[in-house]
Amino acid sequence: MKKNKISFESYFWAADRIECPFELVNAFYDYAHLDFYKHTLGEAIIYSHKRKIYMQDHPGQIFVFYTAMSSFLKACYCLKVKSKKWQVKESADCESILHLASLTKEEYNNPFIVFQKAFAENTPDEFEFFLCEIVHLSLSPSAEEFDFDMMTPYLYLIKMLDASQLMRERGLQRIRKTVQAELTTE
Incomplete structure (x- = not known):
């Protein structure tokens, strides 16, 4: 049986x-720094409530941001599945709450x-809808009311960016199969 590959559609921005x-x-x-993504996402949410257009001088940049974030979300969905075979390399315990960023200690130790x-709470389509709506509303000159939860996808996106x-930064390593060794000793 052939596995279906998800197209990340990275050719739009990469x-x-x-x-x-x-x-x-x-x-x-490599395309942009973590701070850029967090700042742009936050600004887009703020402008979605205003009657002003975000990045009015360069609205095409918000489209490129949207395509990069959409690709990122698809990769994050795949990373959820990869957590069974990969783990993040160990590092020194965080000494300050600033090292955690938006993550809990448990999430810091295992970012997967x-x-x-995130994907237990929202489907990939719901995250995609959230991104699309935020971009649409931030580029609209009128303030519109929306009837969906914007905070949950926003918070999870920030957490996924940090994770x-x-x-x-820490790198990844394959999980060794120690289960087989334990079964042969029994």
């Missing part, structure tokens, strides 16, 4: 077709938990 979620995360942060929680950056 000029390459990237098929590995780990490579996509690297390209995502963030992806599992993926942490994974990139």
